[in-house]
Amino acid sequence: MKLVRYGAKGSEKPALVDSEGQLRDLSAHINDITGDMLDDGTLDNLRSLDPNNLPIVEGDPRIAPCVGDIGKFLCIGLNYSDHAAETGADIPEHPILFFKANSAVIGAYDDVIMPRGSTHTDWECELGVVIGKTAKYVSKVDALECVAGYCIVNDVSERHFQTQLTGQWTKGKSCDTFGPTGPWLVTRDEVPDPQSLGMSLDVNGQRMQTGNTATMIFSVAEIIEHLSQLFTLHPGDVISTGTPPGVGMGIKPEPVYLKKGDVMELRIDGLGVQRQEVGRDD
Structure with missing residues (x-):
């Protein structure tokens, strides 16, 4: 569904x-x-x-974020070995966790607006996991039973804010509009194996990211197990599970970042398509 x-x-x-x-x-x-x-x-x-x-929805309405009133927006960093390599980072021993502010959440086709002073805004296609059952001290064997469904997340990131403004990654992850989520919430019965999903991201029609959730360092079940040992996961929480290689900051010899007028298009098998045009706030 x-x-x-x-x-x-x-x-x-x-x-x-x-x-x-x-x-x-x-x-x-x-x-x-x-x-x-x-x-x-x-x-x-x-x-x-x-x-x-059921009544047909007429016209061409805006598609909103696929989950309303999100509780916690949890993000896992460096969760694909080839993405860690392109950024020069070591393979993490445990899932790297950061938070994205809920005020960043927008619909799958809403515009992404770069904040004032942004020069290093980047893209990240990610599998989103929506929690449907309270999870505390869950084992990975039972973890997927706590999932309501899956969606696409674009973990838009301002790399200068993320790495150069002293503090946590959250600074570069939480700008307004930096969390396109959806278009659909696909219930878990339609995603029997979340570790076998192809994914891609294009910028202006050029393929930038190609990957598969099979190459995650920590699986969805392992992430849920780990997080639930630290705090309770509640229905409506969203976990964004990391991105494959091909982000702008990893391009050689020079990184490539988003500019006004660019168009991002994201796909994950069975989860639909996202498309955002990039604007500026200054």
Whole structure:
């Protein structure tokens, strides 16, 4: 099942994508797609609905972030061995964790706006994991049962802010609009193996990133196990699980960064497509 939120910011409505790719409104059944409706029981009830009996969403509405009222936005750094190599970093012994501010979250087709003074804004195609069940001290054997579904995340990063403004990576990860999420939340029954998903990112039609979640250093299950030993994961939390090689900062002989008017397009097998145009805030 592919769940979607649509509509203007602050007025989003829930929907699902039918077999023909049409949006079918779910407002008569749930208020929104948020953590409090991501439990297996609610998802099973939605799955039992006949899409043909749901109203078609007319027109071409904005596609909103696929999860509303995100709790924690957790990100894993350097989680692909070939990406670590291109940045000159050592393979981490444990998952590297940083947070992205929830105010960075936007829809999959909303514009990404570089902040004032930005000169090193970069792209990162990532598999997003949406938690659907409270997870505390979970083993990796049971970890995927805590997942409601999966989505695409563009972990947009301002590298100068990230590495040169004294402090944590969060500074370069949390700028407004730096968290495109969606377009769909694909429930876990449609993603039987999250470690076998092809992924790519193009900038202005040129392929920059090509990868597969099979090359993650820490699997989705291992990440959930690790994080749940440290703090409780709640329904509606989102984990962005790292990026494959091909980011701008890794390009040789000179890094390449985003500029106004650039267009990013991201794909992950079965999870849809994102597309963002880049603007500036100055």
